[in-house]
Amino acid sequence: MTLEELVEQVAKHVAAQTDAIWQGDSRTGNKHARKYGTAIDQLLAQGDAGRDALLVLFKHERMDVRVTAAAHLLRYRTAEARAVLEEAARGQGLVPFEASEALKRWDEGTWALDPG
Template sequence: MPLEELVEQFAHHVAAQTEAIWRGDAKTGNKHARQRAAAFKQLRAHGDAGRDALAALLAHPRVDVRTMAAVYLLRHRTDEAVAVLEQVARGQGLIAFEAGQALERWKEGTWALDPG
């Protein structure tokens, strides 16, 4: 599958998970979370080229998609990912909270979504 299509799948499943969460539909949200993780696993199988493709989402118009891409790219694109997460964490709501938590896990050394 082309990298661009995997990136689109990642973004789609992030957005779909967010929408399911807002509806209170945990089952559907969890399904999309698994599919998002699977898309990242496929991107990661392409090495840094897959990670670089995902970096296009750091400028995505949806804050949830930008944030999730940044969370997954902390090891590979540290400066860019931290900048996105810091900006989002200054906001309000669940996504801002999640961005702040990701930064805390990164700083304490417990973050492990893409160990390398």
């Protein structure tokens, strides 16, 4: 798969996981989480080229997709990722909570989604 195709897989499966969660279908949600996790792992395995490819999701129309990308790129693009997460964290609900948790873990020094 190309980097662009992997990025598309991340966006598709993050959105599908969120939709499944809202429908109360954790089994389907977990299936999509594994798929986007695999795509992110493949992107990060490509080093900075994979990380740069993932940056396009900072502008995605869905907040859940933006938050997932930003949470994984905190070490690589700290200022930009924090801005995405801080904007999302101002809201209410599951995705803003996830954004605030990512920021909390980063500030505590326990964040480890892409340790480098």
